[in-house]
Amino acid sequence: MTEIVVRKRLTQLLFLVAFITLLLIGRLTWLQIVRSEELEQGARENRIRHIEVEARRGDICDRNGKVLVTSVSCESVVAMPAQVTQPEETAEKLAAVLKMDKEEVYRRITRRQSFIWVKRKVDFETSKQVRALRLNGIELIEESRRQYNREALAAHVLGFAGVDNQGLTGIEMTYDKELRGTPGQIVIEQDAAGRDIPTALHQLKPPVSGNNLILTIDETVQYFAERELDKIVDTYQPASAAIIVMDPKSGEILALGNRPTFTPDRWREAPRAVWDRNPAIWQLYEPGSTYKIITAAAGLSEGTVKPEDPFFCPGFVKVADRNIRCWKAGGHGSLSFAKVVENSCNPGFIKVALDLGRDRFYKYVKLFGFGQPTGIDLPGEAKGILIPQDKATNLNIATMAIGQSIAITPVQLVVAMAAIANGGELVRPHLVRQVTSHDGKVVRVIEPERPARVITADKARELGKLLESVVVNGTGVNAYLDGYRTAGKTGTAQVVGPSGGYVAGRYVASFIGFAPVDDPRLVTLVVIWEPQGGLYYGGVVAAPVFKAVMQDALRYLGVPQQAGLEKPEEPWYLIESEPEPVTVPGVVNLPLEEAVASLKAAGLSFTLRGEGDVVRAQVPQGGATVLSGTRVVLQLKAGPENGKVEVTVPDLTGLTIKDAAILLEKVGLTLTPSGSGIAVEQQPAPKTKLRRGGSVKVEFNPPEEHTEEQELMVLHP
Numbered sequence: 001m002t003e004i005v006v007r008k009r010l011t012q013l014l015f016l017v018a019f020i021t022l023l024l025i026g027r028l029t030w031l032q033i034v035r036s037e038e039l040e041q042g043a044r045e046n047r048i049r050h051i052e053v054e055a056r057r058g059d060i061c062d063r064n065g066k067v068l069v070t071s072v073s074c075e076s077v078v079a080m081p082a083q084v085t086q087p088e089e090t091a092e093k094l095a096a097v098l099k100m101d102k103e104e105v106y107r108r109i110t111r112r113q114s115f116i117w118v119k120r121k122v123d124f125e126t127s128k129q130v131r132a133l134r135l136n137g138i139e140l141i142e143e144s145r146r147q148y149n150r151e152a153l154a155a156h157v158l159g160f161a162g163v164d165n166q167g168l169t170g171i172e173m174t175y176d177k178e179l180r181g182t183p184g185q186i187v188i189e190q191d192a193a194g195r196d197i198p199t200a201l202h203q204l205k206p207p208v209s210g211n212n213l214i215l216t217i218d219e220t221v222q223y224f225a226e227r228e229l230d231k232i233v234d235t236y237q238p239a240s241a242a243i244i245v246m247d248p249k250s251g252e253i254l255a256l257g258n259r260p261t262f263t264p265d266r267w268r269e270a271p272r273a274v275w276d277r278n279p280a281i282w283q284l285y286e287p288g289s290t291y292k293i294i295t296a297a298a299g300l301s302e303g304t305v306k307p308e309d310p311f312f313c314p315g316f317v318k319v320a321d322r323n324i325r326c327w328k329a330g331g332h333g334s335l336s337f338a339k340v341v342e343n344s345c346n347p348g349f350i351k352v353a354l355d356l357g358r359d360r361f362y363k364y365v366k367l368f369g370f371g372q373p374t375g376i377d378l379p380g381e382a383k384g385i386l387i388p389q390d391k392a393t394n395l396n397i398a399t400m401a402i403g404q405s406i407a408i409t410p411v412q413l414v415v416a417m418a419a420i421a422n423g424g425e426l427v428r429p430h431l432v433r434q435v436t437s438h439d440g441k442v443v444r445v446i447e448p449e450r451p452a453r454v455i456t457a458d459k460a461r462e463l464g465k466l467l468e469s470v471v472v473n474g475t476g477v478n479a480y481l482d483g484y485r486t487a488g489k490t491g492t493a494q495v496v497g498p499s500g501g502y503v504a505g506r507y508v509a510s511f512i513g514f515a516p517v518d519d520p521r522l523v524t525l526v527v528i529w530e531p532q533g534g535l536y537y538g539g540v541v542a543a544p545v546f547k548a549v550m551q552d553a554l555r556y557l558g559v560p561q562q563a564g565l566e567k568p569e570e571p572w573y574l575i576e577s578e579p580e581p582v583t584v585p586g587v588v589n590l591p592l593e594e595a596v597a598s599l600k601a602a603g604l605s606f607t608l609r610g611e612g613d614v615v616r617a618q619v620p621q622g623g624a625t626v627l628s629g630t631r632v633v634l635q636l637k638a639g640p641e642n643g644k645v646e647v648t649v650p651d652l653t654g655l656t657i658k659d660a661a662i663l664l665e666k667v668g669l670t671l672t673p674s675g676s677g678i679a680v681e682q683q684p685a686p687k688t689k690l691r692r693g694g695s696v697k698v699e700f701n702p703p704e705e706h707t708e709e710q711e712l713m714v715l716h717p
Contacts, residue, residue: 055181058210062219071144075127077118079109084137148264156278160264181210209438216252225255236531242280248418250448251427281381284407288493291403298364299352307338317347319398341466342474353401362389367454368416376429421520423457478543483561488513490538504593511542534605586622589647603628612636651686652679668692677702
């Protein structure tokens with residue numbers, strides 16, 4: 001019995017062992033045959049490390065092949081944490097050389113990773129010091145960094161690239177795919193601890209360098225533009241300024257510059273607002289009288305006006321319930337349309353637009369590209385603001401005809417003027433001529449694009465001659481070029497505030513033109529936002545800048561000069577008189593608009609400091625004797641101040657209750673009204689001193705039947 005039990009148990013044990021053996025064989029078969037490839041791949045991945053090798057980013061050259069941006073070799077510090085034998089000591093030594101926090105370096109070199117960046121793209125001296133330390137697990141890997149050879153020249157055009165070789169702004173961003181290239185790989189075989197295996201696999205898949213870009217920009221013309229931008233900043237301290245120079249036939253941009261600007265190598269040192277936005281393609285503004293070229297083009301093309309047609313300017317034109325003034329007091333009287341253009345007569349242009357009617361006027365607004373992007377090859381272009389056609393009133397048409405009630409970008413205006421210069425064809429502005437490979441072979445040629453014809457060649461030439469008279473005899477004489485027939489248009493517009501309405505004392509001065517008139521080579525636009533010092537007319541501030549850029553650019557390009565062209569005498573409003581002693585008016589505590597008017601009446605210029613709509617301080621002080629033309633510094637501050645400060649009571653006569661309350665609030669006073677209508681009497685009287693926070697009693701009476709109609713103020717062209 002006992003033998004049988006033993007034999008039975010042995011049999012069971014044998015079957016159990018056989019069963020386990022079969023399971024093991026099956027498992028081994030599964031692993032070795034079915035999953036062999038998968039496991040082999042996993043093992044390979046565990047011991048093989050792939051390190052990406054950055055491709056060399058392509059060069060960016062000007063139209064003549066001068067290298068503006070290139071990539072130079074540099075080294076980056078990396079760590080293999082498994083190979084770092086003394087992390088504390090390594091972190092201390094490395095942090096001192098790299099000028100990094102010791103704790104941050106320690107955290108990086110002790111992470112549970114096979115590879116980690118410690119610091120990217122260090123300079124030559126730093127990499128030399130790191131190499132001399134001979135630290136276990138710390139290595140240097142060759143990379144490349146961007147080098148901008150001309151400092152800040154064309155910064156908004158070029159843009160800059162980030163540490164990972166990616167374009168972040170400008171051409172670097174738009175053509176990032178072409179410039180970036182294809183990265184390579186370093187393949188390293190290591191053991192489970194992350195140590196190199198002797199005679200193991202070490203392979204390099206070389207990177208492919210990025211393509212090069214040949215720009216339309218001409219380095220020398222760009223220098224001319226930026227030289228003048230620097231002069232603008234020194235002379236007028238504007239909020240911003242832009243200059244664009246373009247070939248009207250091809251759409252190639254030879255220069256595009258802005259102020260303020262930045263240096264691409266050190267872009268982090270500049271405020272984001274400076275490098276993130278390109279004013280030449282993004283900043284919206286009301287163009288003022290420069291937009292009258294569109295009104296003239298529409299009228300000539302539709303046949304509603306001819307150069308010889310008679311006009312009469314009484315100094316204003318009534319549209320709906322508004323009187324829109326001409327910039328010249330008393331008007332221009334009887335004149336032809338040619339003289340309307342020459343003198344930038346507001347009533348004349350308004351009549352042309354109203355004769356066209358809404359639909360035909362809007363036809364040309366849209367044909368010339370306003371209200372939509374131009375398609376320039378830069379990121380961040382704005383499309384402008386245009387009143388919907390079905391909602392536009394006659395008053396809207398009238399104000400748009402003279403460059404108000406519409407917001408455009410500088411590049412849109414350049415494209416529109418180029419169409420007039422080249423014979424009536426719209427062109428797409430662009431900044432790249434060719435894409436070439438790293439070994440110089442042409443990959444792609446950027447051909448000029450002419451998406452539409454906007455006016456006939458005959459009408460374009462006719463308008464060009466009218467615009468030439470603006471420079472020869474009209475408001476643009478300061479843009480007259482020696483030896484070149486020049487056409488152009490001045491513009492002066494008030495700055496629109498963030499909540500609507502115009503900001504007192506702040507203007508946009510501009511000039512746009514082309515030359516030579518008979519065979520235009522260049523179109524140039526100068527826009528200056530908020531020039532300081534009391535001078536803000538486009539014909540005085542922007543036109544001389546246009547002349548300086550164009551005169552040098554045309555000569556540099558070898559454009560032949562024409563003999564026998566003489567500069568005309570300057571009109572009366574540009575002739576400077578000898579300075580005379582004047583008394584500085586006291587404008588402290590006055591609203592900015594009144595302060596500016598007082599200074600202008602005294603023949604003084606001004607500079608604004610700070611923000612707000614009330615003057616809190618002035619230099620020189622009121623009562624001082626200075627020469628006419630002297631600049632008075634006005635310190636502004638928004639809203640009333642607390643305390644026992646006295647302010648000057650403004651004159652409220654003729655204001656409505658709402659307007660009187662707003663004006664008093666600006667200077668820190670309150671309104672106590674009586675009656676309704678317009679202000680006829682007030683206590684205290686105007687120019688009386690009253691403690692801030694005090695109340696002004698004002699009596700309002702209904703207006704008489706024949707009151708003066710509300711007028712819309714229009715600026716000098």
